[in-house]
Amino acid sequence: MRNGKKPKGIPLDSSIITVPKPLGSDVKPKKLVLPLHNRWGMLKLLVRPGKDVSRGQLLAEDERGVAPPVYSPCDGKVLGVRAWSNFAGEEVPAIILQCSGSTVQEHAQKDTGAWKKTDPHTLVKKVQKAGIRETDAYVWPLAWRLAQPGLPPTEIPNGPDISRPIEYLIVNALDRQPGVTIRESALSGRETEIAEAISLLEHISGTRNTILAVRKGQPISDSLERELRQRGIKVRMCPPVYPIALEPILVQYITGREIALPHGDARAVGVTVVDILTALRVYRSIRDNSPAFSSPLQLTIHGSENDYQTWIPEGILVSELLEQLQFNYSNAAKLILGGPLLGFAQHTFDVPITAEVDNIIIQAKPDVFIYENNSCINCGYCVKVCPMGLMPNELSRLCEYENFEAAERQFLFHCIECGLCAYICPARRPMVQLMRFGKREIGKLREASQEQ
Amino acid sequence: MKRPQLHVSASPHLHSGITVNCIMRDFILALLPAVFAGWFYFGWRALLVLIISIAAAMATELLWDKLVGRPVGLRNGSAIFTGLVLGLLLSNQVPWWIPVVGALVAIVAGKELFGGLGNHPFNSSLVGWAFLAISYKDILENYPTPEPKFLLEAGEFLVDPAIYALKDGGVDAIIDVPWKDFVLGNVPGEIGTICVIAILLGGAYLLYRRVLTWHIPISFIATVWVFGYVTSIVDPDTYASGTFHVLGGWTLFAAFFLAPEFGTAPVTFGGKIAYGIGCGLLTMIIRIWGTYNEGVPFAILLMNSVTPLLDKIRPRVVGRVKEIA
Numbered sequence: 207m208r209n210g211k212k213p214k215g216i217p218l219d220s221s222i223i224t225v226p227k228p229l230g231s232d233v234k235p236k237k238l239v240l241p242l243h244n245r246w247g248m249l250k251l252l253v254r255p256g257k258d259v260s261r262g263q264l265l266a267e268d269e270r271g272v273a274p275p276v277y278s279p280c281d282g283k284v285l286g287v288r289a290w291s292n293f294a295g296e297e298v299p300a301i302i303l304q305c306s307g308s309t310v311q312e313h314a315q316k317d318t319g320a321w322k323k324t325d326p327h328t329l330v331k332k333v334q335k336a337g338i339r340e341t342d343a344y345v346w347p348l349a350w351r352l353a354q355p356g357l358p359p360t361e362i363p364n365g366p367d368i369s370r371p372i373e374y375l376i377v378n379a380l381d382r383q384p385g386v387t388i389r390e391s392a393l394s395g396r397e398t399e400i401a402e403a404i405s406l407l408e409h410i411s412g413t414r415n416t417i418l419a420v421r422k423g424q425p426i427s428d429s430l431e432r433e434l435r436q437r438g439i440k441v442r443m444c445p446p447v448y449p450i451a452l453e454p455i456l457v458q459y460i461t462g463r464e465i466a467l468p469h470g471d472a473r474a475v476g477v478t479v480v481d482i483l484t485a486l487r488v489y490r491s492i493r494d495n496s497p498a499f500s501s502p503l504q505l506t507i508h509g510s511e512n513d514y515q516t517w518i519p520e521g522i523l524v525s526e527l528l529e530q531l532q533f534n535y536s537n538a539a540k541l542i543l544g545g546p547l548l549g550f551a552q553h554t555f556d557v558p559i560t561a562e563v564d565n566i567i568i569q570a571k572p573d574v575f576i577y578e579n580n581s582c583i584n585c586g587y588c589v590k591v592c593p594m595g596l597m598p599n600e601l602s603r604l605c606e607y608e609n610f611e612a613a614e615r616q617f618l619f620h621c622i623e624c625g626l627c628a629y630i631c632p633a634r635r636p637m638v639q640l641m642r643f644g645k646r647e648i649g650k651l652r653e654a655s656q657e658q
Numbered sequence: 659m660k661r662p663q664l665h666v667s668a669s670p671h672l673h674s675g676i677t678v679n680c681i682m683r684d685f686i687l688a689l690l691p692a693v694f695a696g697w698f699y700f701g702w703r704a705l706l707v708l709i710i711s712i713a714a715a716m717a718t719e720l721l722w723d724k725l726v727g728r729p730v731g732l733r734n735g736s737a738i739f740t741g742l743v744l745g746l747l748l749s750n751q752v753p754w755w756i757p758v759v760g761a762l763v764a765i766v767a768g769k770e771l772f773g774g775l776g777n778h779p780f781n782s783s784l785v786g787w788a789f790l791a792i793s794y795k796d797i798l799e800n801y802p803t804p805e806p807k808f809l810l811e812a813g814e815f816l817v818d819p820a821i822y823a824l825k826d827g828g829v830d831a832i833i834d835v836p837w838k839d840f841v842l843g844n845v846p847g848e849i850g851t852i853c854v855i856a857i858l859l860g861g862a863y864l865l866y867r868r869v870l871t872w873h874i875p876i877s878f879i880a881t882v883w884v885f886g887y888v889t890s891i892v893d894p895d896t897y898a899s900g901t902f903h904v905l906g907g908w909t910l911f912a913a914f915f916l917a918p919e920f921g922t923a924p925v926t927f928g929g930k931i932a933y934g935i936g937c938g939l940l941t942m943i944i945r946i947w948g949t950y951n952e953g954v955p956f957a958i959l960l961m962n963s964v965t966p967l968l969d970k971i972r973p974r975v976v977g978r979v980k981e982i983a
Contacts, residue, residue, distance in 0.1 A: 216674075295666075454977060455976075464976065465977055467976070467977030467978070468977070470977070525661075535662055537662075538661075538662055538664070539662065539664065539665050540664060540665045540667075541664055542671050546670060546671050547670040547671070548669055548670070549669055549671060550669065551664070551665065551666045551669075551671065552664060553664055553666050554664070555661055567671070569671065574665050574671075575667075575672060575673045576665075576667075577667060577668075580678075581776060581777060582776055583678060583775050583920050583921060584776045584777075584920050584921040585681065585920045585925070586920075586923075586924075586926075587676075589925045589926055589973070590871065590925075592973075593976070594975060595972075595973040595975045596973075597926070597969075597972060599925060600969075617975045617978065620976065620978070625670030626670075628668075628669075628670050628673075629670050629672055629674055630674050630676070632676050632677050632678045632680070632681055633677075633678055633776070634673070634677060636667070638668045638669050638670065639667070639668035
């Protein structure tokens with residue numbers, strides 16, 4: 207295993223790790239909103255509005271067989287399909303579900319270990335059917351990244367290229383961003399479950415090299431260490447620097463392999479990265495033989511000393527969650543889904559929490575950072591900090607003056623939107639916004655030229 | 659309950675808190691030891707020159723912004739910095755209108771005509787200084803002997819700034835000057851450039867605060883020293899040593915406060931190093947073989963003009979891999 211060099215970035219301050227407090231009683235949603243669109247495509251609705259559905263019923267699936275399907279997390283009634291704002295602030299069609307029953311499993315199942323005797327191909331099909339969406343923006347859904355060569359989860363023409371065997375399986379237990387601690391707390395207290403989950407992924411992928419990536423200095427309990435050692439899972443300490451946990455940078459740091467961008471397919475270099483939280487959800491789904499309904503969430507509210515950490519049903523609205531906490535709206539000024547540096551600011555509290563969201567932040571007015579439309583002072587701080595070796599100062603100006611071809615030649619599409627340039631920019635320029643603007647405009651230009 | 663209006667923006671939703679104001683404040687703080695040294699050796703008149711220069715720079719920027727209908731940019735403190743640096747590059751004997759004219763040229767021709775902070779191709783203070791140096795050579799080159807306020811005796815080995823003495827009198831003219839005088843700044847010269855200790859304090863502060871990276875200052879100073887060292891080994895009777903070239907004249911002041919000015923210096927690793935080396939080489943070439951006494955200002959102005967070229971020395975882009983099957 208070759209070491210990549212230490213990545214650039216800002217320190218993940220371990221002092222801000224808070225003691226999580228549970229949400230209290232189980233979250234019992236009245237209404238769920240399940241988006242029919244995710245980063246891998248559009249899903250086709252399978253139930254008619256007005257119909258009653260039962261817990262675990264298939265509601266929508268991808269006709270191409272790539273994107274993970276959507277299941278009903280509770281007994282209830284389909285109210286209809288409406289355009290709804292998703293976690294990224296895009297208006298997408300979504301199923302509105304009225305819940306009548308609880309979303310939680312009545313009794314946790316005991317692990318029978320049946321999966322150990324099941325062949326990987328069957329398991330990969332199960333993973334595909336489990337409906338797992340993930341926090342990080344991977345190129346392909348989990349099942350495709352885990353599938354062994356020649357054994358795709360679904361038989362489709364022109365699917366993802368999975369001809370290369372998985373040489374490294376990296377289970378990513380690093381928290382992505384400063385202030386997010388959910389993965390670190392997930393590691394403590396459920397040693398066997400974690401170890402089993404990693405073993406399951408190893409079994410499915412057929413790899414020999416499984417690496418658990420944790421933060422340097424993170425306390426790991428003796429029992430977990432023992433469990434991992436018995437199973438031959440290596441633990442790799444990574445420097446506590448943002449953005450080390452992002453896929454291209456993590457793969458380069460741990461394996462020394464470089465993912466070809468802008469496509470960013472790690473599988474093409476023989477590496478698969480799986481989030482530790484996703485691993486847990488996969489394990490529970492296979493163990494209980496049910497789709498993955500709930501996902502873990504950290505809720506950070508301004509002025510409150512501790513963060514909430516809990517598992518919530520997918521599709522619950524932020525407003526409904528806050529209602530259960532008897533949240534006082536008066537000081538809230540910004541709602542961010544997905545963390546302080548990568549997250550999306552929302553225009554409404556009625557936004558569904560899907561598994562893409564691991565962290566919700568509510569900022570008060572004084573905490574809100576306001577960008578300014580200043581000109582670049584060419585200090586070069588962003589060049590110093592960019593983990594992808596880009597020149598954000600130049601890119602941002604090229605996008606600002608709509609010189610998109612030049613921006614593309616300067617590798618605009620290699621930008622992973624980690625946000626470090628905007629974080630550091632003394633002129634408070636909205637760097638990420640300019641990059642996204644450039645990418646989107648180039649996309650439009652391409653579409654237009656294809657139509658001609 | 660009534661829900662509040664939400665603020666929406668692109669990510670990230672955090673900021674380091676370092677703004678242009680902070681950077682300019684750090685630059686100005688870093689110059690304070692040099693200001694103190696100027697007062698210590700040249701008295702209150704030195705402070706008067708600085709104050710006139712700063713006031714003129716601020717007034718010019720204010721008027722210009724009003725004139726062209728741009729939001730007043732005084733807030734970010736860059737005018738104070740430009741004025742202060744220009745003042746520190748002058749002798750304390752100049753008449754009051756010299757810093758005014760200099761600041762006017764520095765702000766208007768050096769900065770605002772190009773669109774303000776960050777967009778000017780040449781170091782704004784040096785543009786002002788170069789205008790004065792070419793137009794009013796005799797008025798500018800009137801350097802008094804320093805009169806330390808306390809503790810020190812006036813250094814009397816030199817009557818002209820060290821670099822001038824070297825040009826006129828060769829190595830013999832400066833060989834006897836004790837290093838202590840250079841380090842403490844007890845030699846004739848401009849208000850801000852003579853005291854090595856004060857400048858190094860400011861430079862160390864800038865590096866400590868990470869306002870500057872080491873690349874430009876260190877490569878600049880190292881090049882000057884190596885060049886001087888080599889030439890003095892080749893012919894010690896004609897060429898002064900590398901240490902003299904670093905400590906005497908503007909080298910240190912320029913390495914920390916002139917050469918790395920934002921907008922006029924490259925931003926990439928390779929670019930910064932090449933820029934520093936270029937500044938050092940041109941400085942020494944002008945000092946040794948050129949017609950000007952002090953090579954630093956024109957070396958920097960020349961290197962400023964190739965900055966866009968040096969910025970082509972880019973970092974390696976991650977993920978730029980040939981198509982993997």
